[in-house]
Amino acid sequence: MIADPVARIRRFNRAVTLEVGALDTSFLGRGRPLGAARVLNAIGQGLGDVGEIRDALQLDSGLMSRLLRGLEEEKLVVTEPRPDDARRRVARLTSAGRREFAAYERLSNQRAAGLLARHPHADELLAAMDLVASALGRERIAIEEVDPRGEAARHCLAEYYAELARRFEKGFDVSLSRDPQAKDMVHPRGAFLVAMSDGLPLACVGLKGDGGETAEVKRLWVAPSARGLGLGRKLMAAVEERARALGIRMLRLDTNRALPEARALYLKSGWTEIPRFNDDPYADFFFEKRVCAARDA
Amino acid sequence: MIADPVARIRRFNRAVTLEVGALDTSFLGRGRPLGAARVLNAIGQGLGDVGEIRDALQLDSGLMSRLLRGLEEEKLVVTEPRPDDARRRVARLTSAGRREFAAYERLSNQRAAGLLARHPHADELLAAMDLVASALGRERIAIEEVDPRGEAARHCLAEYYAELARRFEKGFDVSLSRDPQAKDMVHPRGAFLVAMSDGLPLACVGLKGDGGETAEVKRLWVAPSARGLGLGRKLMAAVEERARALGIRMLRLDTNRALPEARALYLKSGWTEIPRFNDDPYADFFFEKRVCAARDA
DNA sequence: GCCATTATCTGACCTAAGTCAGATAATCAT
DNA sequence: ATGATTATCTGACTTAGGTCAGATAATGGC
Structure with a gap:
């Protein structure tokens, strides 16, 4: 009580x-x-x-x-x-x-x-405040397309890399990964989306294209203080929509075994597991999804 | 930025x-x-x-x-x-x-x-709200002497036991520990103190006496959402004060190696490490402190 | 008993905030 | 060109919240 x-x-x-x-x-x-x-x-x-x-x-x-x-x-x-x-x-x-x-x-x-x-533990206090603010303001979270070299994107990516370094067994070194060029994630080849909540970027995803009909989804990340709000699902839907608008027909992505929640999200939202298609040392699972297809067909 | x-x-x-x-x-x-x-x-x-x-x-x-x-x-x-x-x-x-x-x-x-x-993760939201509320209201936290069988004390003890069960290597079973009788922690033999913040108990400590000049400090616990606010130190000072008022001259306590922050607190606040004085299976370290002594003497 | 103190109440007054019905003027659709 | 629409402004009014100077009455100290 x-x-x-x-x-x-x-x-x-x-x-x-x-x-x-x-x-x-x-x-x-x-x-x-x-x-x-x-x-x-x-x-x-x-x-x-x-x-x-x-x-x-x-x-x-x-x-x-x-x-x-x-x-x-x-x-x-x-x-x-x-x-x-x-x-x-x-x-x-x-x-x-x-x-x-x-x-x-x-x-x-x-x-x-x-x-x-x-307050002696300012970090924890701030993290708690972020969580509460994100939860209270969840109706006011907006997905925006931004420049991947801009402030919001750089913030997300820095947090994303730091989290991979913590969670991967062998740590994470961005230079070993197949780092997409920023120009592949801007219009008209691709896009970079962030979920903004009253000025704070809470989540991001990149769409890396080469001008052809196939593109790759990269850098999906959701801030710890915003997990459970469905932002991952929303960003994946938005990136698919964005790909459709750019004339892309097939999406691919890879992910690491240390990120089970990401793999679960892909399986749940219509992605198909496929064989390895690159030599990224951090990639364990590979997925693809056709866009522009008739819904639920 | x-x-x-x-x-x-x-x-x-x-x-x-x-x-x-x-x-x-x-x-x-x-x-x-x-x-x-x-x-x-x-x-x-x-x-x-x-x-x-x-x-x-x-x-x-x-x-x-x-x-x-x-x-x-x-x-x-x-x-x-x-x-x-x-x-x-x-x-x-x-x-x-x-x-x-x-x-x-x-x-x-x-x-x-x-x-x-x-909100899908209500537990985390509540924990974050507790932390923020405790931090904002830290000036309004009051230490009160309560009945160890009352609601506030029972809440603290339940959380305390649950935490011990999580943190001890072999878990924790209260029946194996030397559980003090509640009557040993009420006036005039002892006391039970809780730190209350706007109706929510955030921390507790028990003073278990037998009517003589020696008593034991037991059940020191601080809610995770309130750590770093100095409540442990404040409760230990308050329990010492309370012991002094009851005519107790020597305090003892034991603690477990899985609780390093507790041991650090005792070492920092004038307690002396002594040899084992009981056969509690969960006790690894033993301390004593003389009360009524001249300060810093 | 008398006086200073205390707790509450009353009346007069003020500002901030908000509502609503027009007035005014620019723009748009035809 | 004209009437409908739109954006902003003005004036009249209301409510909520708050301040302050006494009024009223009970209490406590001496």
Whole structure:
């Protein structure tokens, strides 16, 4: 009873409400109501269109308008009609606005850093926070196609290689593996997909093509804090879809015996085991799947 | 940069604000503003004194008074002066109030249960939530003396035995260990202390005495989600203090080689290793510490 | 018994947030 | 060109939450 799951969630809610409540009122620490601070923050994050901000913050149009007027009176923001459609207006920060936005950012960062400094095992705390945030925000996870040399992809790949090094019996050295060139994983030969959750990349998969009708699926990885959310399955479906759009007819992949959950996923989602098709020292199992085929035929 | 700890904490804050914000407005789901719902909830939790509620919810006395009048008008609450001091008033729920309180409880429980049901690895999510809640609430962890047969103690001991079974090479069977009688761990022979964090017991330790000047420290355990917060050290200090108050002059304990962190704690906090003093099959190391001695002498 | 203290309540007032019905002006479809 | 649609703004109004200066009444110390 005392460890009743529901009671534990409610304890979590109380703990977090206290902490996050303090965070909200810290916005008031700069003498501006929360609503105005939120709008300033949204503009600082890069939102410009008034309608966009309104949607993002779920504000009534009247309220939005007034908050914007207030920020204009403070000379933190200027608005102007959009050249291509003069009904819409775009807002941007003045230099004073940028200073003020930076001050809010600093405050938030200080609070977060303070929390970390107070906790002796910051790594575990962060991992737990990631897990909770991913679970709570699972409806807001979006699959995006990104540049495999960009920040999000590099983050995923670094975590992926580190995990292989931990899990493979003999460790993992990326230079021994058949490392695909990044240019084989960008349009129009291939693609690189990541699952983004509020700015944090949680999972990735690469599609490596050579311009022909066959391509290879590589680098499937899901962050430990996001396992169980079905991201592997979603990414595999997305990469198949992407391959179909690129005119690819046959997909292949290889995997290692130290990754049983990956093999289970492939078996479960329509892949067929085939004989070895390369000499990668880390590859133990080989699969293929035809795309563009009639469904369930 | 993308995995910058501060950015990750802020992502956590955003995810949780959305979830907890929805929770707050769900209080509005019963047509009552948040303030009134909070007061009703506080009374339902057992707070009676008006001043106590005011302190707990951090409300201005004027606002508190008005919220209470509102609940009285709704016939959910009655207040009366306290017999021993007629300046103070106590509030309690009417039967309609109890029904309303129960409805809020049901709503909260449903929300929590819904969250669990949506997540495939509920255990890990709960463990992560416990860890975050314990870290955020570390200033609000209190050490209490409890009955070793009570709910909090039984919860700790069950977790403790389960952990020993996992970590000992040959498993753990409590019947083989020299299990102290509960009556040896209550006043005036001994004590049982738990560290409580908002209703959840996070750690425990027992002091087993026989009425003489020597006693034994047993059953030191810290929940995995609370390790690194210094609770082990705090409990050992508290149990020493408690022993001193009971007139005990010498403490002893034994521990197993599979628990290196416990041994390190004893070595670090002034315990002396001594020869085996019992035939417990699970004991590998033995320590003693003199209490009532001059500090650092 | 008297006075300072304490707990609660009341009235006056304020700000933040949000709602809603038009007003205004630009754009789109025909 | 004209009427419907769209984006934003303005004014009037409401509710929630909160502050503050006394009012009221009970208590405790002397």
